[in-house]
Amino acid sequence: MDSIIARGMTFQACHGVMEQEKTNPQIFRVDLEMFLDLQTAGKSDHLQNTINYDQVFHLVKKIVIEESFDLIEALAEEIAQALLLAFPLIDNLEVTIYKPEAPVQGNFEYFAVKIKRFQK
Numbered sequence: 001m002d003s004i005i006a007r008g009m010t011f012q013a014c015h016g017v018m019e020q021e022k023t024n025p026q027i028f029r030v031d032l033e034m035f036l037d038l039q040t041a042g043k044s045d046h047l048q049n050t051i052n053y054d055q056v057f058h059l060v061k062k063i064v065i066e067e068s069f070d071l072i073e074a075l076a077e078e079i080a081q082a083l084l085l086a087f088p089l090i091d092n093l094e095v096t097i098y099k100p101e102a103p104v105q106g107n108f109e110y111f112a113v114k115i116k117r118f119q120k
Contacts, residue, residue: 001091002038004051007031011064015075018103022068029098029110030060030079036089051087059086072097073113080117092118 009032012025034051041050060079069075076095084090093116100110 001035004034004036004038004053004056005032006034006053006056006060009057009060011061013064013068015064015069015072015099016103017070021103026099026101028064028072028075029100030064031096031098032056032060032079032083032093034083034087034090034093036091049089051089055086056083059083072099072111073115076113076115077117080115084117084119088119090119092116 009030011028011030013028014022014025015028016022016026034056036051038050059082063079063082064075067075067078069078076097080093080095083093094114095117096112096114098110098112102108102111104111
């Protein structure tokens with residue numbers, strides 16, 4: 001299946017279980033891979049036969065910045081469900097949320113969750 005990939009969408013937001021995470025913004029990075037049939041878009045060269053990247057970015061941005069979750073698992077789920085609802089052409093998608101500033105003592109690049117969801 002074909003896919004549209006969005007990598008490295010980066011936002012400052014407040015998500016986490018610890019009190020300081022709810023008030024002090026941290027960096028969150030979001031990667032998406034949206035699976036859909038792109039043959040019609042490729043043949044027609046018309047935007048209505050595919051997914052508008054700008055709309056995807058702003059929907060994800062709105063969720064990450066305006067909402068607050070204890071768990072990045074919940075953030076990923078909210079993004080997945082919103083995208084599936086907004087873009088019925090998507091057959092299934094993968095959402096990865098990276099939390100490079102997780103309050104964990106030790107050296108690490110990031111903690112992340114990755115989910116895959118399907119159109120109903």
